[in-house]
Amino acid sequence: MKAEIISIGSEILRGQITDTNANFIAKKLVELGIDLEHISVVSDNPESLLSSLKLAFQRSDLIITTGGLGPTEDDITYQTIARTLNLKLIKYPEAEENLNKILKKIHKTISPSNLKQVYLPEGAKIIINQYGTAPAMILEKDNKIICSFPGVPHEMKNLIEEYLIPYLKEKFPPSMIKKSKTLKITGLGESSVNDLIRDYMNKQTNFTFGIYANPEDIQVQVTTQASTEKEVEKLLQSSVNQLTKMLGNYVFGNDEETIEEVVGNLLRTKKLKVAVAESCTGGMLGEMITRTPGSSEYFQGGVISYDAKVKEDLLKVPTEVLKKYGEVSEQVARLMAEGVRINCHSDIGISITGISGPGGATEKKKVGLVYMALADDEKTITQKHQLFGGRQLIRVRASRRALNMLRIYLMGK
């Protein structure tokens, strides 16, 4: 079965809103094992909508529309569906009753423009909308299904959860259960990941794979299906294990896990506390670590040492070292990490100092040059990176590299 979403609304085409409804529905269809083949955004121009609906009826079996059910002139979804399928619009008394109830609640009376909202294509199974004035519907015709929901996100979401999902589950009991797992990778580029696992991926027939690139991590998604939940889980796990073997330490987590959560769990397990000393990232590393609820268990705080005086006073980096090597140097990164560890009473100190640009570069030190260090009570390790991207991206990448340095360190503990 092929599914298609039609998002109706000129405000999407004019760039006034982003169509987030389609994403919600897409996720639901994946869970049901239904293949979504197209998302079409179309204006509320009658001829445009008519031709999009005709096309959808040719190429898809399940069509879900959102939007265009309101009371104004440009809300033409039901009229146009009726035209597409040569159906009459008929009055649904239960829609009128609900409309009166809703309007009474918000102390309004029914207006002539509201009245059109109670006419739906004949044969439609009406869905009463307790969240707003626009009724939704499911209509079966010629072995195809078209259903229409309001464009207001919370109305659409509630009605789809309460009516469409149970309807589809009953109508198309999934014979196969389809699931995905995602491996999250940091420190490798998209093409390197692809090169490492290409041969494996090409040999598989039970799985499909996708590789996606974010600013600082790469995700490999494995999808498979089987007749039981247990079977799917087993299959997925075997593939995840294989991939993890091939990608090694670059894999930092699965699915929704973030690197700051992974690091947080390692710190908690090993009962270690960390503090940060940040120059070019200006607080971003601390901000990332503290996104995780409960991070006060392992995060002491830190120093944002943007100015050299702060490095001297709060991190005890000697003036001579700053003068001799410059603020962006391995020596300063090292002393920052050691200083913040001691001054913030933590087991581990991490530091970042770099040039995030666009200004501040010299002949020898280019934009994107970042030094980072990790100090514990025995030793200090340092890293040098030449990062790529604009100012903010360099800062994000530097913070995530520092988190990854901490992750690798903790795994070896």
Place this chain on the structure above:
Amino acid sequence: MKAEIISIGSEILRGQITDTNANFIAKKLVELGIDLEHISVVSDNPESLLSSLKLAFQRSDLIITTGGLGPTEDDITYQTIARTLNLKLIKYPEAEENLNKILKKIHKTISPSNLKQVYLPEGAKIIINQYGTAPAMILEKDNKIICSFPGVPHEMKNLIEEYLIPYLKEKFPPSMIKKSKTLKITGLGESSVNDLIRDYMNKQTNFTFGIYANPEDIQVQVTTQASTEKEVEKLLQSSVNQLTKMLGNYVFGNDEETIEEVVGNLLRTKKLKVAVAESCTGGMLGEMITRTPGSSEYFQGGVISYDAKVKEDLLKVPTEVLKKYGEVSEQVARLMAEGVRINCHSDIGISITGISGPGGATEKKKVGLVYMALADDEKTITQKHQLFGGRQLIRVRASRRALNMLRIYLMGK
């Protein structure tokens, strides 16, 4: 002229990401006066993409694709465009040169999968991508235009701004010039903004208005058109002036201006330096201030005082005060701001201490309770807020309130 966007990527149809690229392009087309009639999302299945491209060539004059230009097997945009139009794929040496340059910068060598990225349909005007490995292109054929951009948002945005917009402006000089201006407002809710300007908006016939709500600011967009650039600017400015009069100090900026830029400009003009002391925000306020290039001119740094010991040692908040009033209190906020001002050698100290949740609340101090303070060499002012939202939203809101407190303070200086 009819335009169409094709967003290519199975990850959109599987609900893994929301297609935000289309929204960006839609906005740009509005500015150019070009009608966007369709947005189509299609998978990276070759046959699906082929039929979508064929349809687009039938019904649209300008086709903009995003996605599917990467190095992996499922990146098939150029191959499929070539098939659709019966063109050969040919090697573009300038693409190969750029690829080598980019890979060298990040210390990687060209891999076999990268190599396919240098083949584009013959006749394409190549757009070298200095932000990534995938070249973009503009191709004119049979009085139609197809252009392809990477799916990575920042690459797509930069390349469209730098190449596609100037190209379209020259090719299709708009008869009427349409422009928008945005007022950015903080400290007022959407319905309050609406109430303050409703009468004015209803009386206008030359302008259209939109009010949009973000997590921490409200935007009012005014749009108008006229035959000359100068005329449009004049009209827009008159409306912006009227609206600003009605909304007063709540307006912090226009268009793309951010509150941290506005604050940065004020600090620079008044030659003042600021330092931050952050508890619940964990570094976010510092991170926001340092997003602006050149912020080292007015930002000294600060202390992330997550743990009480850091408040005592680095901010000199006395143990007794912490014990008596608790870490989340007006008294502690005050001493944090004063302490960081002195210890970081700045003119102004700002502090935030609060409960961002989900843990840490008590009977009297609920999640979302945030105290902030601003200290200069004469006085310290404090604010108390009860903020709403999840952990991260409370932290964003707290940081932006603190920036707004600083903005109002600086305007009064």
